[in-house]
Amino acid sequence: MAKELTSREENYSQWYNDLVVKADLAENSAVRGCMVIKPYGYAIWEKMQAALDGMFKKTGHSNLYFPLFIPKSFFSKEAAHVEGFAKECAVVTHYRLKNSPDGKGVVVDPEARLEEELIIRPTSETIIWNTYKNWIQSYRDLPLLYNQWANVVRWEMRTRLFLRTTEFLWQEGHTAHASSEEAVEETLKMLNVYTQFAEEYMAVPVIQGVKTDNEKFAGAIDTYCIEALMQDGKALQAGTSHFLGQNFAKAFDVTFTDKNGKPDFVWATSWGVTTRLIGALIMTHSDDNGLVLPPKLAPVHVVIVPIYKTDEQRSMIAEKAEQLKKLLEDEGITVKFDNRDTHKPGWKFAEYELKGVPVRLAIGPKDYENNTVEVARRDTLEKKIIPQEEVVKHVKKLLVDIQDNIYKKALNFRNANTFECNDYAEMKDILENKGGFVLAYWDGTIETEEKIKEETKATIRCIPFGQQHEGGKCIVSGKPSKYRVLIARAY
């Protein structure tokens, strides 16, 4: 096999990179830190977009589009936001090139300097709230429930395909409300949408919670998040939803007249997920043979591979394969029939395992005679010979089974790697040697948070929702603590 992967055990990080590149999902581009998302990877993103966009619309949101550029001065208007976002940004300073005087190529025209530099959006709160100012006068104009699908740029020093890239694709929802309660409700509603998407579509179990003040979005009152556990025991933040209070309304002077005729600042939320979800998808389910994709997001559900020796066999089997393909497609299943004679069946088997196609059907001369088909499922690699007339029913069931099975497998893995821990030395040992989620009491101080980070390279991922227990003692300081927090090393 030409495309052999590094195994996860040998080098998890290398395995991931190999997989992304060899399964044709993405590659590094000529621009440092930026990736090319290849057709197979982009097809997964399109499936994600379609599912999420449907959920956004169902919850009353519409899409719109704001400019790529943000005037530099906008960033300084919200005090916390500027600290968090106006640093590692791509800055446009000029708007023209000219022929180089030496005749070699082009140079920046010094005459074409912008009066005010433009920042490529790292996130769009500032330009959006500067605009909402003109859209909102009265409570009757509220709520605004808008979202945009866009590219954003954050100048990252260390980048990794999908997980952290200088330019990435995302959606950013920006809503405006007449009351704090309604804005908080929206924030949590969208966190639930993300949770449902992660669990039902990506088959990735997630833990919901709220970020510590130290880890929250720059400009937010509260940042809620969902956290997933990767196979190497590291956490990955899979979506955030921010309650922004009146911070951006105050910064951009966005007021409304309430039902009683009283002016007030508008309440805000923002929420987003990015192409890094593709990284989460890969690292949750895939194995040393390649990708394992949840059927709901797989660009191809079923591949049919013919096995033949003679031309006659080839054409007989092809006819049967085309019939099957048609029957499956009638059920809304995406099918690829790989009838190329330039590659052997064994090569094709490996190729589609690498690409994570959930179900493989193989038809050989014996199957032709016996009216059977060999069905293989990607997640467990199990194979089964079944009568041809049962294939459609079987495949339909299998796609549901695979979606369920990989979710359960990931959930079991997470449960097996989540540790309630009351001893700091034990926690350090877990984080250093085993990985996983640690649930530990924390005294709520930034000092303790920083100490944990420094000494374990792990961070407080969130304060998980729904804790029933009575509280205990901080794992570091021994001071009283109300809640356990979720601690892990993270992507």
Add this chain to the structure above:
Amino acid sequence: MAKELTSREENYSQWYNDLVVKADLAENSAVRGCMVIKPYGYAIWEKMQAALDGMFKKTGHSNLYFPLFIPKSFFSKEAAHVEGFAKECAVVTHYRLKNSPDGKGVVVDPEARLEEELIIRPTSETIIWNTYKNWIQSYRDLPLLYNQWANVVRWEMRTRLFLRTTEFLWQEGHTAHASSEEAVEETLKMLNVYTQFAEEYMAVPVIQGVKTDNEKFAGAIDTYCIEALMQDGKALQAGTSHFLGQNFAKAFDVTFTDKNGKPDFVWATSWGVTTRLIGALIMTHSDDNGLVLPPKLAPVHVVIVPIYKTDEQRSMIAEKAEQLKKLLEDEGITVKFDNRDTHKPGWKFAEYELKGVPVRLAIGPKDYENNTVEVARRDTLEKKIIPQEEVVKHVKKLLVDIQDNIYKKALNFRNANTFECNDYAEMKDILENKGGFVLAYWDGTIETEEKIKEETKATIRCIPFGQQHEGGKCIVSGKPSKYRVLIARAY
């Protein structure tokens, strides 16, 4: 009516701007030349995207995504391309901001200067062909049939909402082929896809042709285009498809081994349409009352407006309206029931005329009694009382009729404003006083082309396909000419 438009006759340009803003399609942003596409405008773009994307996929294309940034040096590699594109561009020179020493806001960190400046893509041929180099070795790797949906930036001095903006949204197809014939075939295939989209979805009749050398894409061998005629007699280029020959393959050294084992440069095409199509849509069909939208691209097909005096009437009519809405939605029709009591029916009528909703249903107390509904069509403003049980059938037919009717109306307008012209003085008079398309013989020289442009402010839009005639004399020079060319002032 608060939102009265300037009439087309009074000031066509002002009418267009009024309409875009008042119908809530888009507005200017805080960034010079960049627009905010508002939800109603973006919903039209989403409909356009869905239709086009389906057609691209049906013709074998896949989507992918290349970086926003292009290294400056890439532009210099293709001689003609650099002249056309590497001029009015947004240039990123720095990657960091820092707090201003005076404590006021942020400034560009002079330490964070990029070694090589990055250009925000004005079009992506260069970075794509630099990448294709690694994807293509043999004829077996061909064709590559890829497309991306993206934002691009061209630093325009004079901008107009949708028609010409510094940042705009578009799709750009970039295909690679093993032969010239196949690439030309692809170029024309995609021109036909655009034509079909313009005529069948947008209801905008277009003329297909090839650009003159002077007007073709920088780096193309041939640029094919579709040209539409707006109501003010000006042309609008509604899509281009370029046969790039081996120009970009040579510039980026992209070769392949053909079936005979011989190396050759790869053949290329590129093709694109942009958010300016929304401008074309508006200017083709709309009238002094507002937008007229083709049902196939209208975000809302039907609006139901209740007419009542008492609360009892309101609730009885609402029940009926909800039933109707449900029945229509079951047929795939998008329906809005505007039951707000904050606005009068007359206000709503005007509002949905302004927004171009193709069909309006009004239900008043009399209708309730008689089991009837008033149906109004936006294109002709005709109203009709019809029995309630016929509404679904009637509306379905009406949506088809409106789509057909506005296409025919636009086609009639174009035919009435297309002039075969053999006299230069006459042509000048037409272009100056009447507007429209002029078909005239041209001697094929750039001198004549420039003279026409200078003296009439009109350009040769294209050399239309399928000319049967025998040739004649150039309208300017009197020299022999094979074809008539399409001449018009243009957006």
